[in-house]
Amino acid sequence: MTTAEALNWPSSTHRCNGGLVTTELEQIRVDTADLVVGMYVCGLDRPWEESPYPLQGIEVRTDEDIRALRELCKFVYIDRRRELAGGHRRLLTLAQGDRREKRFLRGAAYADTVHVPEEVPKARVALQATCELLDRIYADVASGRELSVEYVEQVVRPLVASVLRSADAFLFLEGMRQHDNYTYSHAIGCGALAAAFGRHLGLPEDTILSLATGGLLMDVGKTRLPERLLKHVGPLWPKEMEVVRGHVAHGLDIVRGGGIQDPDVLDAVRTHHERYDGSGYPDHLAGDAIPMAGRLLAIIDSYDAMCSVRPHRAAVSRHKAMHEIYRARDTLYQAELVEQFQVCLGVYPTGSRVELSTGEVAVVMEQNLVRRLRPSVLLISTPDKQPLEKFRVLDLLNQADADDRIEITRALAIDDYDIDTAGFLATA
Secondary structure, eight states, X not given: OOHHHHTTOOOOOOOOOSSOOOOOOOEEEEXXXXXXXXXXXXXXXXXXXGSSOSSSOEEXXXXXXXXXXXXXXXXXXXXXXXXXXXOOOSOTTXXXXXXXXXXXXXXXXXXXXXXXXXXXXXXXXXXXXXXHHHXXXXXXXXXXXXXXXXXXXXXXXXXXXXXXXXXXXXXXXXXXXXXXXXXXXXXXXXXXXXXXXXXXXXXXXXXXXXXXXXXXXXXXXXXXXXXXXXXXXXXXXXXXXXXXXXXHHHHHHHHHHTTOOOHHHHHHHHHTTOOTTSOOSSSOOOGGGSOHHHHHHHHHHHHHHHHSOBTTBOOOOHHHHHHHHHHTBTTTBOHHHHHHHHHHHOSSOTTOEEEETTSOEEEEEEOOSSOTTSOEEEEEEOTTSOEEEEEEEEESSSOSOGGGOOOEEEEEOTTSXXXXXXXXXXXX
């Protein structure tokens, strides 16, 4: 039984055929051994001048095209958005062993149907409901009551629906929220990131629902741990670490006890601390032995944890967190998935705090799919870092004064400056 069945969700593939038009060149590195007819090659592992191709772009229409590229290159870059009609629509970055996991093959083409300002009111309602219901879920479990499948459905459905309408709105508002409780904030962040990553990979909607559910619930077992260990500052003793790692088994008991039998949700809870090189826990699984849901959520879990304020360490910027994840590709995390996660979030992920060339602090509001270094941002401070009375939007791509362009100079951690943005949620 899948989560869709357990929660009475329809199992369907979401396709956005209308909506906003984007001209983003979404490059994915692919070994030429994995090329298939229907792909569009937009880059080589060498300069185009060193190839026999007169144009910088190749439509792979025949097996002969594939053979020629394999003789010339070890890897190429393909553009997802220019796949040919009838081409193979599958997730290119999965290892060979994953192709048996049919629910993770790419089966949908998503596009924003609204801009962020239009989606923000609905995303705000979804975020508030998520916070309230998740607090209720964790309180119920902590007091010994069973996990409520009904509450889980009420949390996940609006969240995923918002992310499918707009890739940025929910993540933007989540970045504006006051993050007082790490456990709840981390759960919301991971659920939203799982939905966004699933959308980016073109996964079926029911699989995205499952991944988002896994992100929200994978640490629910921590409700059964002593609070002193969760708030402990400094290294834990080996026996204390063993207790903390027990949250995985507790989480499985809680999720199963609530009647959720979806294998992707169970895999996320069970394996999100496994690592690609076998160094994780609890079972020291490695490579393809880790279910795909676990490999995806391992990246998301680590990334969001690094961006969050913890009792034992300060937060880092989302930009730096992505850099750390990238450095660990092919050791802690599957390289192809890390590369896709990087493409999904962009150079300055939505919800990031950044400092501009004017000295002003801003929050990344909406990605510019043509120029990733020039997103739309929400200005939240004056040049001397004083909070603005009224926040305002600035599109870094379309600026009136072309000779004096404002640019992002550096990424900031959530606690770099004491600028409260939580009030924005009440008026958004």
